Amino acid sequence: MSVVIRALGASIPPQRITNEDLAARVDTTDDWIRSHTGIGARHFAPDGILTSDMAAEAAKTAMAKAKIGPHDLDLIVVATATPDYFGFPATACIVQDKIGAYGCAAYDIVAGCTGFIYALHAASSMLETSHGRHALVIGAEALSRIVDWNDRGTCVLFGDGAAAAVISRIDEAGRGCLSFLLGADGGGARDLYLVQAERDRTFERAQPVVPVISMNGRKVYDFAVKSITVMIERLMHKTVYRLEDFAWIVPHQANARIVQAAAKRFNIPQDKIYLNIEEYANTSAASIPLALAEMDQKGLLKPGDLVMLVGFGAGLTYGAAVVRW
Numbered sequence: 392m393s394v395v396i397r398a399l400g401a402s403i404p405p406q407r408i409t410n411e412d413l414a415a416r417v418d419t420t421d422d423w424i425r426s427h428t429g430i431g432a433r434h435f436a437p438d439g440i441l442t443s444d445m446a447a448e449a450a451k452t453a454m455a456k457a458k459i460g461p462h463d464l465d466l467i468v469v470a471t472a473t474p475d476y477f478g479f480p481a482t483a484c485i486v487q488d489k490i491g492a493y494g495c496a497a498y499d500i501v502a503g504c505t506g507f508i509y510a511l512h513a514a515s516s517m518l519e520t521s522h523g524r525h526a527l528v529i530g531a532e533a534l535s536r537i538v539d540w541n542d543r544g545t546c547v548l549f550g551d552g553a554a555a556a557v558i559s560r561i562d563e564a565g566r567g568c569l570s571f572l573l574g575a576d577g578g579g580a581r582d583l584y585l586v587q588a589e590r591d592r593t594f595e596r597a598q599p600v601v602p603v604i605s606m607n608g609r610k611v612y613d614f615a616v617k618s619i620t621v622m623i624e625r626l627m628h629k630t631v632y633r634l635e636d637f638a639w640i641v642p643h644q645a646n647a648r649i650v651q652a653a654a655k656r657f658n659i660p661q662d663k664i665y666l667n668i669e670e671y672a673n674t675s676a677a678s679i680p681l682a683l684a685e686m687d688q689k690g691l692l693k694p695g696d697l698v699m700l701v702g703f704g705a706g707l708t709y710g711a712a713v714v715r716w
């Protein structure tokens with residue numbers, strides 16, 4: 392028995408914002424953003440489009456490709472830092488309603504930019520241990536709604552979008568999700584968190600809370616390089632695979648320099664690492680599935696390919712997955 396990624400779908404909002412567009416309203420330059428991050432553009436969801444809208448669109452595309460209907464689903468897991476409603480209900484439940492998958496289980500996972508890997512682990516484990524056949528694993532974000540436009544160190548980094556994977560339990564062995572590594576370092580929680588702009592609220596004087604991202608960029612950068620390095624080392628130790636066995640490494644797209652630093656440490660050729668940060672910026676939990684959906688669309692993922700997913704983010708969390716395509 393294996394749990395395989397059977398099909399992928401993406402939803403990219405049409406509003407494309409270049410670095411030059413940002414430089415017209417923020418004290419920054421195209422040169423600074425490109426040289427420090429590798430980002431050239433990002434896409435923003437227009438007013439009225441929620442995280443669940445992008446997630447549902449991506450889900451419908453993935454289900455059509457997988458040739459399954461909403462009633463075939465046993466579970467929907469949405470990884471997001473920007474749910475439609477902070478707290479509850481889960482965005483996964485709203486997605487369930489929007490795609491008409493009534494009755495299946497649905498919940499969200501909060502693991503920052505590592506969210507898709509955490510969600511893939513949770514959903515594939517559920518399929519392995521239950522009688523379930525199919526699950527939707529979605530990474531979806533509307534980060535443009537929570538960036539602090541007064542903080543040029545963070546507001547240039549993020550973009551919106553969603554991608555969904557249909558995962559299915561099959562009888563064949565040795566394919567799909569082969570191995571996972573998940574971890575967290577809660578001591579770094581304050582290095583990347585949502586700060587509530589309005590703090591002096593009381594029950595009598597309720598004010599809408601507008602949370603914004605607060606990040607200690609340098610600390611998160613160091614954590615990211617270290618955690619990618621440690622995860623690759625641990626995967627090589629824990630599994631039978633060597634780095635040369637991997638057709639692709641698909642990292643969380645936070646900063647091209649983070650990925651390049653890790654690649655240099657292991658002499659990984661750049662053409663084995665998939666990067667699309669230049670077009671989409673950092674889409675947090677959506678970044679890894681968006682990269683996979685784009686690779687799939689381009690025909691880059693061949694049956695039998697060994698693929699490593701590796702992510703890190705708020706928590707601070709980290710995670711990796713080994714997937715046989």
Ligand code: UT7
Pocket residue numbers: 418419420423424427428504543544545547607608609611612615644645646649673675703704705
């Ligand atoms: O996905 C979640 C995980 N997040 C990450 O992985 C992000 C990790 N961190 C990073 O990628 C990097 O730390 C950043 C891209 C956020 C920042 O790069 P950096 O090389 O660490 O820059 P810095 O914050 O040390 O700032 C260097 C300089 C400062 O100016 P001074 O003090 O040297 O004069 C900043 O004020 O760059 C300045 N700066 C900017 N200048 C133009 C910061 N942001 C900007 C900007 N445009 N947008």
